[in-house]
Amino acid sequence: MPKVQTVRPLHPTTVSPRVLGAAFGVVATLLLLAYLVAFDQGAVSQSGMFLHELMHDGRHLLGVPCH
Amino acid sequence: MSLTQSRTAPTYGVLLLRGLLAGLIAGLLAGAFAYALGEPKVDAAIAIEEAAAHAEAASGAPAAEDHHGEDALVSRHGQKGGLFLATALFGVAMGGLLATAYTLLRRRLRTEHDSHAALGLAAAALLGMVLVPFVKYPPNPPAVGDPATINQRTISYLSIVVIGLAAVWAAVIAARAPHAGAADWVRAAAGLGGFLVVVVVGYVLLPNIDEVPETFPPSLLWNFRVTSLGTQVTLWAALGLAFTALLPRSASSEAVTGRGRTESVPV
Numbered sequence: 437m438p439k440v441q442t443v444r445p446l447h448p449t450t451v452s453p454r455v456l457g458a459a460f461g462v463v464a465t466l467l468l469l470a471y472l473v474a475f476d477q478g479a480v481s482q483s484g485m486f487l488h489e490l491m492h493d494g495r496h497l498l499g500v501p502c503h
Numbered sequence: 504m505s506l507t508q509s510r511t512a513p514t515y516g517v518l519l520l521r522g523l524l525a526g527l528i529a530g531l532l533a534g535a536f537a538y539a540l541g542e543p544k545v546d547a548a549i550a551i552e553e554a555a556a557h558a559e560a561a562s563g564a565p566a567a568e569d570h571h572g573e574d575a576l577v578s579r580h581g582q583k584g585g586l587f588l589a590t591a592l593f594g595v596a597m598g599g600l601l602a603t604a605y606t607l608l609r610r611r612l613r614t615e616h617d618s619h620a621a622l623g624l625a626a627a628a629l630l631g632m633v634l635v636p637f638v639k640y641p642p643n644p645p646a647v648g649d650p651a652t653i654n655q656r657t658i659s660y661l662s663i664v665v666i667g668l669a670a671v672w673a674a675v676i677a678a679r680a681p682h683a684g685a686a687d688w689v690r691a692a693a694g695l696g697g698f699l700v701v702v703v704v705g706y707v708l709l710p711n712i713d714e715v716p717e718t719f720p721p722s723l724l725w726n727f728r729v730t731s732l733g734t735q736v737t738l739w740a741a742l743g744l745a746f747t748a749l750l751p752r753s754a755s756s757e758a759v760t761g762r763g764r765t766e767s768v769p770v
């Protein structure tokens with residue numbers, strides 16, 4: 437059995453270039469989702485007023501600036 | 504050694520799915536909190552807005568644009584259902600970001616316990632993305648705020664979110680700066696100092712926004728802000744706990760032997 441020299445995390449997640457690339461895509465997608473919920477304002481809406489009004493109460497209660 | 508590690512380290516895909524699920528759970532819980540405690544305050548604020556709009560119409564002035572009234576695109580009833588959609592989708596987004604941050608940063612977080620790492624990341628997000636922005640730009644109910652300034656308010660808000668996260672990062676860097684063997688209180692003080700420097704600079708540089716009309720009831724404003732904070736704290740607390748609970752446990756047997764081995768090593 438090899439001798440352990442340092443305390444290391446039980447789950448040392450591996451970060452390969454492939455994981456980095458996937459993470460980039462995932463973060464971009466999730467930020468777009470958060471934008472649609474929280475920042476797609478009526479005045480300059482990219483998706484129309486319907487989504488804005490549907491999620492309007494959530495926007496105010498999540499602390500995001502609104503009209 | 505590398506064989507053991509690759510077997511015990513969960514893949515990004517596994518962590519991401521669990522983060523998204525934890526986010527869905529947290530979003531629905533936050534939605535329930537907001538529905539029970541927040542909606543009455545939103546209703547009260549909209550009632551004030553409508554009363555003002557009617558008074559304006561009666562006095563002959565052109566009616567202000569109103570997307571809460573009877574001719575609204577989405578009824579108030581629909582908006583209350585939409586509240587759950589909004590918190591659930593926002594929770595899913597934050598859950599995925601938390602899982603991604605965990606994947607990318609886990610090895611840099613100096614704790615032996617994965618649960619400490621996950622909870623620490625959620626706490627960092629709560630501090631940087633919720634508490635720091637709340638103090639500078641406390642949330643407002645409907646009927647407060649000038650539509651003409653929405654772009655400026657959005658940019659300022661996003662700036663303080665970024666500054667809040669940067670402040671947490673600065674705290675970690677500062678806490679690690681003292682030489683090895685430094686006392687805990689020295690590290691804590693350094694971390695607090697790093698955090699405060701960034702936050703204070705951000706607070707001073709960003710513009711002040713105060714658009715609350717003098718006629719708006721102060722107690723309603725206060726109660727709305729507290730419920731909004733409660734909604735966000737519910738979301739992040741539930742997200743941190745749910746993600747930690749869902750962390751893969753495949754390494755539990757490794758954990759026992761691992762701990763046994765590391766104990767014999769002086770650190």
Ligand SMILES: [Zn+2]
Nearest residue numbers: 492502503645
């Ligand atoms: Zn609004």
